Amino acid sequence: MAPHDEELLPEDTAGYKLSQPKQTLEQYQKMDEGDESLQRYKESLGLSAGKDLSDPNDPRVCIIQSLTMDSPGRAAVVIDLSAPGSADNLKKNPFKIKEGATFTMSAQFKVQHEILSGLHYVQVIKRKGIRIPGGKSDEMIGSYAPNTEKQPVYTKKFQEETAPSGWAVRGQYAVSSSFVDDDKKTHLQFEWAFEIDKDW
Secondary structure (H helix, E strand, O other): OOOOOOOOOHHHOOOOOOOOOOOOHHHHHOOOOOOHHHHHHHHHOOOOOOOEOOOOOOOOOEEEEEEEEEEOOEEEEEEEOOOOOOOOOHHHOOEEEEOOOEEEEEEEEEEOOOOEEEEEEEEEEEEOOEEEEEEEEEEEEEEEOOOEOOOOOEEEEOOOEEOOOOHHHOEEEEEEEEEEOOOOOEEEEEEEEEEEEOOO
């Protein structure tokens, strides 16, 4: 996750390509009904899956609810991002990761009002103010239609990771995270921290 002095944009990642021009929900719904491939595409976005749950009083398109870390033999660690101001104190309360442990991060989120195109999770990890080697990553989450009664929330599991080992890597790390879409709109940016130690 990148600090505020670094721009968190998905095009910083090698191989990034701009998506097709954005379409409205109505335009997607009116795509040629006789085209089976378009029908499958619409279904993959959830455009035919029940009542739209968009809140007319909430203008946000993408609402990030939580980040979760799962590691074998340990209870899941959940970073709750759903309440207003919930991300403000995350940096002051680092959670611990056992050195050498394998873990998987996942994001839970909602989409409303319009198609969310090409959502990315971008992070930059620093130690003592310096970005660590390989500390910037960009995970493609994907494109999604507004949530419905049949699909009230989305969960995206990221690639499995392994924490480094050895005395030299033990200590606290600062992380800056951002959820950015293909339109370069940042839906959430926040800072948090973790500590690598001998044990949980």
